Amino acid sequence: MKQKITIFTPTYNREYILHKCYESLCRQTCKDFIWLIIDDGSTDNTRHLIEEWQRDNSDFEIRYIYKPNGGMHTAHNTAYRNIDTQLNVCIDSDDYMTDDAVEKILDFWQKNGSPEYAGIIALDIDSKEYKVIGKELPAAKDTTLMGYYSNGGSGDKKLIYRTDIINSVPEYPEFKGEKYVGLAYKYHLVDEKYKLLIMNEPVCVVDYQSNGSSATMWKQYYKNPKGFAFFRNAEMKYQKGLPLLKTCIHYTASSILSKNKRFLKDSTKKAHTIFALPIGIILACVTILKGKD
Numbered sequence: 001m002k003q004k005i006t007i008f009t010p011t012y013n014r015e016y017i018l019h020k021c022y023e024s025l026c027r028q029t030c031k032d033f034i035w036l037i038i039d040d041g042s043t044d045n046t047r048h049l050i051e052e053w054q055r056d057n058s059d060f061e062i063r064y065i066y067k068p069n070g071g072m073h074t075a076h077n078t079a080y081r082n083i084d085t086q087l088n089v090c091i092d093s094d095d096y097m098t099d100d101a102v103e104k105i106l107d108f109w110q111k112n113g114s115p116e117y118a119g120i121i122a123l124d125i126d127s128k129e130y131k132v133i134g135k136e137l138p139a140a141k142d143t144t145l146m147g148y149y150s151n152g153g154s155g156d157k158k159l160i161y162r163t164d165i166i167n168s169v170p171e172y173p174e175f176k177g178e179k180y181v182g183l184a185y186k187y188h189l190v191d192e193k194y195k196l197l198i199m200n201e202p203v204c205v206v207d208y209q210s211n212g213s214s215a216t217m218w219k220q221y222y223k224n225p226k227g228f229a230f231f232r233n234a235e236m237k238y239q240k241g242l243p244l245l246k247t248c249i250h251y252t253a254s255s256i257l258s259k260n261k262r263f264l265k266d267s268t269k270k271a272h273t274i275f276a277l278p279i280g281i282i283l284a285c286v287t288i289l290k291g292k293d
Contacts, residue, residue, distance in 0.1 A: 006085045008036040010075030011093035015044040024096035030103035034061045041069025071179030073172035089160040094207050101203035108199050118194035119161040127207040137200045144191040158204045180224035182231035222291020225257035236269045248272045252280025
């Protein structure tokens with residue numbers, strides 16, 4: 001297969017803005033990619049819009065998969081099951097790629113990629129001032145995602161993974177009636193065995209939406225307690241100090257909301273969870289008050 005990378009885009013009722021991502025792909029200086037759209041149960045005109053693009057565009061392949069609404073992590077599960085290129089990268093439905101992103105990624109991987117690496121970590125820039133989000137990457141050859149953030153890194157970064165590696169770790173669990181599990185769950189499992197090559201170049205322009213997931217976190221905490229508890233419990237084994245305590249508090253609160261009576265026994269950090277219990281109870285109450293609004 002000529003194409004070496006799949007750009008996948010989970011989307012839900014983003015007909016009004018998805019064209020920005022599409023137009024950026026049309027502008028790519030290298031067209032050796034597949035665009036895979038995972039429609040997570042949209043009720044707007046998304047399907048017809050993409051069908052129109054499929055008819056009109058001959059520069060690159062556009063694949064479209066519709067699924068019932070289940071949340072971002074379930075869309076990622078569907079994407080990973082259907083990717084057959086060596087590399088993949090997620091570009092959210094409200095974001096778009098820099099015009100030479102595909103060319104830079106493929107050239108960089110051809111020159112530097114090897115079986116010892118899980119992929120590439122690159123930069124996101126914001127859509128308003130075109131500045132790097134958070135801090136730039138270190139002047140080094142490689143890092144892990146956790147290693148970057150534990151050493152003072154900040155801000156969203158773009159992750160380009162080898163498809164065989166991202167599929168070698170478990171899928172995101174799916175809890176009935178819930179629509180959230182942190183995407184970092186799989187990334188941290190990959191971190192345990194592989195590093196990422198550092199490409200200190202911007203490849204994605206991020207346009208945060210007022211109705212995006214980061215803008216509605218209290219409601220997400222309230223509606224998805226099992227998913228949050230699972231994710232926090234998985235994260236605790238990688239943390240120390242204040243970050244660990246904070247995660248234990250959130251784990252306790254989500255476990256209370258999910259009515260899991262075994263949460264102390266299930267905890268990967270039992271002593272810390274016991275210590276966090278009083279504040280976790282308070283956080284559960286605050287979540288109920290704010291999440292119901």
